Amino acid sequence: AQTVTQSQPEMSVQEAETVTLSCTYDTSESDYYLFWYKQPPSRQMILVIRQEAYKQQNATENRFSVNFQKAAKSFSLKISDSQLGDAAMYFCAYRRAMDSNYQLIWGAGTKLIIKP
Amino acid sequence: GAVVSQHPSRVICKSGTSVKIECRSLDFQATTMFWYRQFPKQSLMLMATSNEGSKATYEQGVEKDKFLINHASLTLSTLTVTSAHPEDSSFYICSAPTGVNTEAFFGQGTRLTVV
Numbered sequence: 001a002q003t004v005t006q007s008q009p010e011m012s013v014q015e016a017e018t019v020t021l022s023c024t025y026d027t028s029e030s031d032y033y034l035f036w037y038k039q040p041p042s043r044q045m046i047l048v049i050r051q052e053a054y055k056q057q058n059a060t061e062n063r064f065s066v067n068f069q070k071a072a073k074s075f076s077l078k079i080s081d082s083q084l085g086d087a088a089m090y091f092c093a094y095r096r097a098m099d100s101n102y103q104l105i106w107g108a109g110t111k112l113i114i115k116p
Numbered sequence: 117g118a119v120v121s122q123h124p125s126r127v128i129c130k131s132g133t134s135v136k137i138e139c140r141s142l143d144f145q146a147t148t149m150f151w152y153r154q155f156p157k158q159s160l161m162l163m164a165t166s167n168e169g170s171k172a173t174y175e176q177g178v179e180k181d182k183f184l185i186n187h188a189s190l191t192l193s194t195l196t197v198t199s200a201h202p203e204d205s206s207f208y209i210c211s212a213p214t215g216v217n218t219e220a221f222f223g224q225g226t227r228l229t230v231v
Contacts, residue, residue, distance in 0.1 A: 042224075043154075043207060043224075044222065045209065045211070050219055091160070102148065103150065104150075104211075106160050107159065108158070108159045109157075
């Protein structure tokens with residue numbers, strides 16, 4: 001069975017600084033998708049970034065980028081120029097490419113605190 | 117982008133009563149709907165997967181008679197918490213995938229409080 005591990009229950013960063021959130025996963029599949037979702041205090045889940053396993057290039061979305069290491073099964077999220085609005089729970093998620101239901105496997109989450 | 121509308125956002129009910137939570141896909145057809153439960157400061161726990169026109173598939177440990185899921189149309193899935201008790205108080209979230217190359221979309225969530 002696939003698993004997703006987020007080993008940092010909480011992280012804090014000074015506003016405008018850079019922070020990296022860790023995520024590792026375990027799978028025997030070769031084709032899959034990885035996601036980072038943000039859950040702010042409103043609790044609405046918001047997609048931050050997505051990575052297809054077959055792509056070697058790391059995904060980037062403005063201030064958000066990932067370091068995808070397929071062999072190491074690692075998928076970290078880097079947030080540059082942290083802003084107060086980045087404060088939220090961040091969840092790493094995995095999805096098998098061949099899953100017809102597109103079910104997500106979730107990590108435990110990391111609470112990100114932004115210090116003004 | 118795709119929108120999943122979940123209602124109500126908050127509900128308080130008396131112990132022993134039933135509560136229905138609705139999730140509607142507003143601009144796409146949701147063949148599949150996932151129902152999650154989230155405890156404070158925890159991750160999303162999958163309760164069940166519903167597919168339009170068929171019975172829901174429940175995760176181990178989830179009481180199917182307590183958490184009734186109906187997915188009668190491609191735009192509406194409902195979760196009914198029957199004979200609710202205080203321990204059912206939680207945050208419930210629905211989510212619908214939109215395709216193989218896209219992400220899932222989430223409802224706004226429902227905070228259920230059973231008193």
